[in-house]
Amino acid sequence: MDRAHHEGQAQEEGLSRDFAHPGAAADNAGVTFSIPTRLQLGSVRVDTPVVLAPMAGITNAAYRRLCAEQGAGLYVCEMITSRGLVEGDAVTRSMLVFDELETVRSVQLYGTDPGYVGKAAEILCAEYGVAHIDLNFGCPVPKVTRKGGGGALPWKRGLLAEILESAVRAAAPYDVPVTMKTRKGIDADHLTFLDAGRIAQESGAAAIALHGRTVEQAYSGEADWDAIGELVASVDIPVLGNGDIWEAADAIRMVEQTGVAGVVVGRGCLGRPWLFRDLAAAFAGETAKTLPNLGEVRDMMRRHAELLAANMGEERGCKEFRKHVSWYLKGFRAGGPLRHSLALVDSLAALDRLLAELDPDEPFPVTELGAPRGRQGSPRKRVVLPEGWLDDTDGAGFAIREEASETSGG
Numbered sequence: 001m002d003r004a005h006h007e008g009q010a011q012e013e014g015l016s017r018d019f020a021h022p023g024a025a026a027d028n029a030g031v032t033f034s035i036p037t038r039l040q041l042g043s044v045r046v047d048t049p050v051v052l053a054p055m056a057g058i059t060n061a062a063y064r065r066l067c068a069e070q071g072a073g074l075y076v077c078e079m080i081t082s083r084g085l086v087e088g089d090a091v092t093r094s095m096l097v098f099d100e101l102e103t104v105r106s107v108q109l110y111g112t113d114p115g116y117v118g119k120a121a122e123i124l125c126a127e128y129g130v131a132h133i134d135l136n137f138g139c140p141v142p143k144v145t146r147k148g149g150g151g152a153l154p155w156k157r158g159l160l161a162e163i164l165e166s167a168v169r170a171a172a173p174y175d176v177p178v179t180m181k182t183r184k185g186i187d188a189d190h191l192t193f194l195d196a197g198r199i200a201q202e203s204g205a206a207a208i209a210l211h212g213r214t215v216e217q218a219y220s221g222e223a224d225w226d227a228i229g230e231l232v233a234s235v236d237i238p239v240l241g242n243g244d245i246w247e248a249a250d251a252i253r254m255v256e257q258t259g260v261a262g263v264v265v266g267r268g269c270l271g272r273p274w275l276f277r278d279l280a281a282a283f284a285g286e287t288a289k290t291l292p293n294l295g296e297v298r299d300m301m302r303r304h305a306e307l308l309a310a311n312m313g314e315e316r317g318c319k320e321f322r323k324h325v326s327w328y329l330k331g332f333r334a335g336g337p338l339r340h341s342l343a344l345v346d347s348l349a350a351l352d353r354l355l356a357e358l359d360p361d362e363p364f365p366v367t368e369l370g371a372p373r374g375r376q377g378s379p380r381k382r383v384v385l386p387e388g389w390l391d392d393t394d395g396a397g398f399a400i401r402e403e404a405s406e407t408s409g410g
């Protein structure tokens, strides 16, 4: 693809925004891409080129609303399994909850069987009024890759094409765009992202999102933004860049270095839904860094728990909220016993009593800015794959048994 014709047209010299990373131009041999103001995914227009990454156990209706209240963008539902949806699995169906204000319903599907994926896409469009479907080809969890799913699947180029084509065909009558999200490959010796980009484009996918890590890396090390730039240069469909966006300035830097059409943000917004406010401002050309004091963070925590409780019932909502406590309080002085009690909270009244103990005037811990949060860990010793998986790169017509209730995510 001719880079100059990409929406992010190359500017030969200088940085386009004052908050750009000083190394941006050098990193891409003197090319700095300009900043898109919106993202077009087939029929869906997203007013800020920012996507909330699907995160299993996190990006439910409550969290999507909380983030959407802060900024603009596309907010993707937790991953759901195709077979679970097709067979009417209760847990799967219960995950398909949308907020009344959620006008663009976006869902990530997991699947390894073109038949199930196609039927699931049809159900999402016809019964749930979904406006965007993303397919998960990046999950590194061993119980998923062991069966050839998630990040292992793109190795089978033919099967990948069949799955994508099946979803695109099912969604087309509803004018619903299908995108795929993937990783660089299985490991450094078995890269798949460039073939995946070509296959996505040939299959009619509206975009491809790339997390710049291999399955073997899981969440360790640093995301490879050069690979993202390489993918941008090799396809004509929009590429969404993913990995290690901790601040709005990182998102701008990624766009400038790689020419992506938009960014996908995951761990950076854990315990920080206001990152979407900063991202919206940054893509509108403004510099914003929201630094809430502990009182404002406390209000956000309360709102999050309240939304979870409204969707799931108070007890379950409060239990779901527990996992977010340490992310919200990261870097604040709040003591161990209070954190411990918050992580065991089982009612909104108890939450209120505990939150009242926080010092509302404590300023935001700026040392946390730009620092990784959420999962990191170490690389996998080996990627667990089905027997003989790497021997053949096609896999068309290959039937992989799908689980009805896989909820591991990415």
Ligand SMILES: Cc1cc2nc3c(=O)[nH]c(=O)nc-3n(C[C@H](O)[C@H](O)[C@H](O)COP(=O)(O)O)c2cc1C
Pocket: 053, 054, 055, 056, 057, 058, 078, 079, 108, 136, 137, 138, 139, 181, 211, 242, 243, 244, 245, 264, 265, 266, 267, 268, 374, 375, 408, 409, 410
């Ligand atoms: C708790 C958690 C759950 C995740 N679940 C999914 C998932 O269901 N589907 C998916 O494609 N990626 C999933 N991911 C991966 C993220 O979408 C994203 O690709 C990854 O975190 C890298 O982006 P980041 O550096 O912005 O976090 C998950 C990540 C985390 C931390």
